[in-house]
Amino acid sequence: MNVESVVETRFFREIKTFEVLRDLIKKHNIRKFEFWSGACATGEEPYSLAIMFYEMGLSNKNVKILATDINPIFLDKARRGIYTKQDVEKSERGGIIKYFREVEEGYEIDKDIKKYIEFRQFNLRDFDRYKALREKFEFIFLRNVFIYFPLILVTKILKYISTTLNKKGYLFLGNKEVYYSDFFKRDILNDVVVYRKKEKSIKEKNNFTPKNITNSNLKRYEPNLSLFINLIDKGKIKKAKQMLLFFNKNSFEYWFVNGVIEDIENRGEEAKRCYLESISRNPEFPLSHLYLGNIYYSKFLYENAYREYVYALEGIENGEWAKLLPKDNLEFIKAFLKNRIGV
């Protein structure tokens, strides 16, 4: 994403999510906690949280909000806390103007509200940085940011996010974002989907992995696309990567697997090339279309994305490939495609 670009956000965006959060905190009488607003943009989201906590009588000594974003320009604006009158009026909840004072450049948020928040730059793709946040948070907002990532990377980010949530914690995504992850169970509270950490990730259904593939049994299992997809799905990227060796370089599978790896490692152009190679060898395989569609989508090339999503859905509904995917994942992918295509 271009750092100069304007971002869509507003105070109390998707207000129901705030109401569900407030009810949870009240119900469990949680007075002390750490909160992560993981793609806070220009600050409207964490300031809305801080206003709500202030009104609930929660002290800024006991409640800390870490607000992060990749974009330093957005973060500068967030730290200043100065907004236009329209920004304040766009709030989905009324009555917040009392938390601002008029200054020369606009409306500045109250310093008591600012005290809840620490702003920091954080790239959600920077996986080395998650270690420092281990089991730190009771609550995480990660709303309306996954649109920038290929689906396959969302799976990986969710895995890392799960490590930063404490055992009883809750993750909230945007209202239109429903993702499947082996590391979370989903619940619906008052029409809002909440994600809770699973005690332990489900044991792999496969009782073989590349680790125990030896020369003698290699033949039996190669090339196993289903295993590869399973490993990726479970966030076992290293093991999945080793599988590349088992595919014939002329096969569509090889190019698909290669594409997924490039995708995860954030080399979008390479990934695109690999998916196209895969499609040229087997135009019916739906996942190459799906992931290529996601690359186009993240680059705002909606027409191209639409075309790929239509091919992907056709391929999946035709059934032949569906058996490759875990059942709930299949349902999720179908729903995802229908949503993006608008059917």
Ligand SMILES: C[S@@+](CC[C@H](N)C(=O)[O-])C[C@H]1O[C@@H](n2cnc3c(N)ncnc32)[C@H](O)[C@@H]1O
């Ligand atoms: C649409 S805004 C969402 C703001 C707010 N969460 C909301 O729902 O109103 C998406 C934000 O994601 C941020 N973003 C994009 N890629 C990111 C990344 N790799 N790591 C962290 N933030 C990222 C963008 O800078 C932008 O501020």
